[in-house]
Amino acid sequence: MLRGLGANTVQVRRAEQLVGIDGLILPGGESSVMDKLLRLFHMKQPLKDRLAEGLPVLGTCAGLILLAEEIDGAITGQETLGGLDVRVQRNAFGSQVESREESVAVAGIVGPPLQVAFIRAPIVTRVGDGVDVIARLDSGDIVGVATPTMIGVSFHPEVSGDDRLHRLFLDKVAHGHQ
Numbered sequence: 001m002l003r004g005l006g007a008n009t010v011q012v013r014r015a016e017q018l019v020g021i022d023g024l025i026l027p028g029g030e031s032s033v034m035d036k037l038l039r040l041f042h043m044k045q046p047l048k049d050r051l052a053e054g055l056p057v058l059g060t061c062a063g064l065i066l067l068a069e070e071i072d073g074a075i076t077g078q079e080t081l082g083g084l085d086v087r088v089q090r091n092a093f094g095s096q097v098e099s100r101e102e103s104v105a106v107a108g109i110v111g112p113p114l115q116v117a118f119i120r121a122p123i124v125t126r127v128g129d130g131v132d133v134i135a136r137l138d139s140g141d142i143v144g145v146a147t148p149t150m151i152g153v154s155f156h157p158e159v160s161g162d163d164r165l166h167r168l169f170l171d172k173v174a175h176g177h178q
C-alpha cells in the first residue's frame with residue numbers, strides 16, 4: 001500500500017533498522033506474540049524510545065494493542081509498548097468466525113466510508129486526554145483514535161485496497177518533517 005503511494009519502505013526486523021525510518025506501521029497479527037518477539041529480539045526499548053521521540057506510527061489491530069497503555073483480555077505476562085493513552089479490549093468481537101468487512105467513516109478522510117476488515121479485532125474502551133476519536137461503529141464502539149503522531153485503528157485498512165488511511169498516515173509522516 002505504501003509503495004503504491006510512492007513511499008520507500010523497509011521491513012523492520014532489527015532494532016538498528018529503527019534509526020533510518022521516518023514512520024512505522026505496527027501491523028495486525030497476534031499482539032501477545034509480537035510482544036514476546038519484540039522482547040526476545042531486544043527491540044522493545046529502542047522502539048519505545050523512537051515512539052517517545054515522536055516517530056509517526058500507524059497501529060492496525062494488534063498494532064493498536066501494542067500501542068495502548070492498558071489492555072483487557074491480555075494473556076498472562078503480556079505487555080505493551082504503550083505511548084498511546086487508551087485502554088483496549090482484545091478480541092472484542094468474538095472469535096474468528098465473527099470477523100467481517102464493514103464500512104467505517106474515519107475523521108480526516110473525505111469521500112465514502114472506508115471498506116475495512118475486522119479480524120479478531122479490539123475496541124477502544126477508554127480514551128485519554130490528548131487522544132482524538134476518529135472512527136466509531138454504529139454501535140458507538142470506538143475503532144479509531146489519533147494523536148499528532150499516532151493513528152491506531154482496530155481494523156485492517158489494507159485488505160480492501162482502499163489506500164486513504166495510508167495516505168492520511170503518510171501526511172502525518174510528511175508533516176513531521178516540516
Ligand code: GLN
Binds near residue numbers: 028029030031
Ligand atoms: N486478536 C489479535 C490480538 O489480540 C489481533 C488480531 C489482528 O491483528 N487482526 O493481538
